[in-house]
Amino acid sequence: MNLPFFFARRYLVSKKTHNIINIISGISVVGVMVGTMALVIVLSVFNGFEKVVISMFNVFDPDLQVSLREGKSFREGEIPSESIKKIPGVVNYTNVVEENALLRYKKKQFIATIKGVSPGYEKGSPLDTLLVEGQLTIQADSFDFAIPGFGIAYYLGIQVNDPENLISVYVPDRNSRINAFSEGSFHNEVIRPAGIFSVQQDFDNKYMFVPIRFARRLLNYTNEVTSVEIRLAPGTDLEAVQQQVEKLAGGKFIVKSRLQQQDILYKTMKSEKWAVFLILTFILIIATFNVIGSLSMLILDKRRDISILRNMGANQQVIRRIFFTEGVLITLIGAIAGLVLGFIVCWLQQRFGLIKLNAGGSFIMSAYPVNMKFMDFVMVFCTVFSIGLAAAWLPVQRISRRFTETKI
Secondary structure, eight states, X not given: OOHHHHHHHHHHHSOOSSHHHHHHHHHHHHHHHHHHHHHHHHHHHHHHHHHHHHHHHHHHSOSEEEXXXXXXXXXXXXXXXXXXXXXXXXXXEEEEEEEEEEEEETTXXXXXXXXXEOTTHHHHSGGGGGEEEEOOOSEETTEEEEEEBHHHHXXXXXXXXXXXXXXXXXEEOTTSOOOTTOGGGEEEEEEEEOEEEOSOHHHHTTEEEEEHHHHHHHHTOSSEESEEEEEEOTTOOHXXXXXXXXXXXXXXXXXXXXXXXXXXXXXXXXXXXXXHHHHHHHHHXXXXXXXXXXXXXXXXXXXXXXXXXXXXXXXXXXXXXXXHHHHHHHHHHHHHHHHHHHHHHHHHHHHHOOSBOOSTTOSSOSBOOXXXXXXXXXXXXXXHHHHHHHHHHHHHHHHHHHHHTSOO
């Protein structure tokens, strides 16, 4: 049997001369365990929120979006649409015209973004699953219909089944001199609401879908578009398709994936996650001072054993390894227990939603979301174990030398 491990295990479980050492050793294990458990739980909850947010944006945002690097609109024929449609995995290609506009319904007004989409957008978009009222009809023969977000509809009081009241849409007339006091400076079109969608507050309060021909007519466009949205079949290699689209579109255009379309949001979420991780790690470092204190007091308590071992031929390295192994055992027990408890807590929350969100029923979930990742467990264990090694090394290097050189 390994001699340092044998003595370290005996010192860990055996009764010490002073009971306070047992108490401090127990506190050390509990401190490491709680710190490890907290890291696992916090990372899993952040993963849960990230997954929920990404899923919401994924429903609305296309797999790929093509837009100008500089400028706002471009001609429809500037992008080889037919070649892009032939790329394996591409299931929907939509021309889009977006513009901010003033909406007026009855006596209420609201500033929103109209999103004009080309025919066939409904077939490749999950918009039909987001409808909370009405039907998914944007264009039918010569009739145009609007699909506003729930926030817009709520503020304006839009009623889908009211044929007498239409939504008036106002945008500045590009061919007129802007005058805030003249309605002639604005171009106006009316459109009937066919349905209301709801996905997430940012989108619900911002967008209203309309046919692209309505948006072009409103903006005095002919065949201009502001962007192109591409949706892919499940399982398609996104990066490979993105590279092909970039090559076909040319350097004038930029092709963004879903993550790149919401780049700031995702980077902010990642930054918050690692900031909290670093804060908890710092707290864990403070908690490991208990390990230093426990080993220091154990060395003081075992001065006689150290002297006996030295007289029996054990060198300074062997004696140091005994107490270093003791510190490693404390860290391992606390880390493994913390990982197990963290997993149990996360599983219970994931399964039963024990801790609720106090959102008053206005949020899309009732309990804190949890998403456990194997690499997070590995990272937490490595972090805790590294801190534990440092905490065990410090008292052993500074204190054991004094007693190995002192005869008792």
